Amino acid sequence: xxxxATTNYADMAKLMGVSAxxxxxxxxxxxxxxxxxxxxxxxAEINGKKTKMxxxxxxxxxxxxxxxxxxxxxxxxVRPFVQRYMYKRFVMGNDKTPNRYxxxxxxxxxxxxxxxxxxxxxxxxxxxxxQDFKALPEKTQELIRQIKRVRAVFGTVELIDPVDASGNPVxxxxxxxxxxxxxxxxxxxxxxxxxxxxxxxxxxxxxKVSLSTEERKLPNGSSFYLPTTKLDLQTTLDVDNxxxxxxxxxxxxxxxxxEYIINSWDENAHKHDDIDTATVDDFIDVxxxxxx
Numbered sequence: 213x214x215x216x217a218t219t220n221y222a223d224m225a226k227l228m229g230v231s232a233x234x235x236x237x238x239x240x241x242x243x244x245x246x247x248x249x250x251x252x253x254x255x256a257e258i259n260g261k262k263t264k265m266x267x268x269x270x271x272x273x274x275x276x277x278x279x280x281x282x283x284x285x286x287x288x289x290v291r292p293f294v295q296r297y298m299y300k301r302f303v304m305g306n307d308k309t310p311n312r313y314x315x316x317x318x319x320x321x322x323x324x325x326x327x328x329x330x331x332x333x334x335x336x337x338x339x340x341x342x343q344d345f346k347a348l349p350e351k352t353q354e355l356i357r358q359i360k361r362v363r364a365v366f367g368t369v370e371l372i373d374p375v376d377a378s379g380n381p382v383x384x385x386x387x388x389x390x391x392x393x394x395x396x397x398x399x400x401x402x403x404x405x406x407x408x409x410x411x412x413x414x415x416x417x418x419x420k421v422s423l424s425t426e427e428r429k430l431p432n433g434s435s436f437y438l439p440t441t442k443l444d445l446q447t448t449l450d451v452d453n454x455x456x457x458x459x460x461x462x463x464x465x466x467x468x469x470x471e472y473i474i475n476s477w478d479e480n481a482h483k484h485d486d487i488d489t490a491t492v493d494d495f496i497d498v499x500x501x502x503x504x
Contacts, residue, residue: 226320229295229296243389248284252267271435277387283374284376289422291369291419292421293462294365294366297318298315300360300362314330315335316329316335317473327477331482361394365391371384398438401438401440405443414448419443419449426440
């Protein structure tokens with residue numbers, strides 16, 4: 213049993229990753245929570261003819277169970293426990309190498325250099341504050357644009373009227389999850405929840421958050437969706453032994469994940485030994501807002 217035996221707000225807030233919000237105004241596998249942006253099409257028989265139809269609409273939340281099914285729901289209730297920050301970059305493969313992600317360790321803030329599994333730091337993002345983004349070489353600008361700032365949220369989720377990938381109603385118990393929030397607007401929306409709780413000196417698992425989505429249109433006519441939140445401040449949940457065990461399990465998961473990234477960093481750090489330090493020195497400070 214992994215329990216955190218402390219009732220001190222500052223200690224608990226630090227563990228849950230909300231202390232920074234106040235200041236600023238391979239272990240057990242977790243299910244992954246995401247927003248499903250595109251509808252899922254299926255077949256239905258109408259008047260004896262099979263017809264393509266939408267069985268799961270776009271803008272739903274999906275819960276991907278490791279080595280299991282994926283469930284969908286338009287609305288969900290989340291009990292957040294922990295948040296952490298990291299960087300992530302997608303690298304397109306070729307004929308000889310597969311697609312892959314470069315990811316950093318998770319930390320309770322982004323104000324330090326974070327080791328990544330490619331043997332570097334911050335997925336290649338220059339350290340510090342960059343003052344003139346457009347003065348950087350074009351290749352450096354493009355690299356920075358590829359790097360996502362991620363808010364990793366850990367909690368338990370209840371799906372409202374869930375369905376499977378065929379649109380059939382299912383029953384799903386409250387499930388521990390990780391949600392990697394990387395869209396800039398979504399990052400702020402979810403961060404506002406943690407920030408509000410921090411200002412009220414309320415720990416994340418003391419309250420539930422109802423999540424829905426809102427549609428946004430792209431210039432090409434297609435849609436994507438952003439989360440909307442409603443924080444339930446009327447009901448206060450006890451951080452009892454079960455909740456502390458859940459918290460301890462999340463913290464153990466994060467520790468094991470970070471150990472994996474650090475071990476990968478140790479194995480791959482030699483790749484970066486020949487980096488031209490003069491080129492690194494040419495990096496000038498750039499505002500995070502310019503490229504996130």
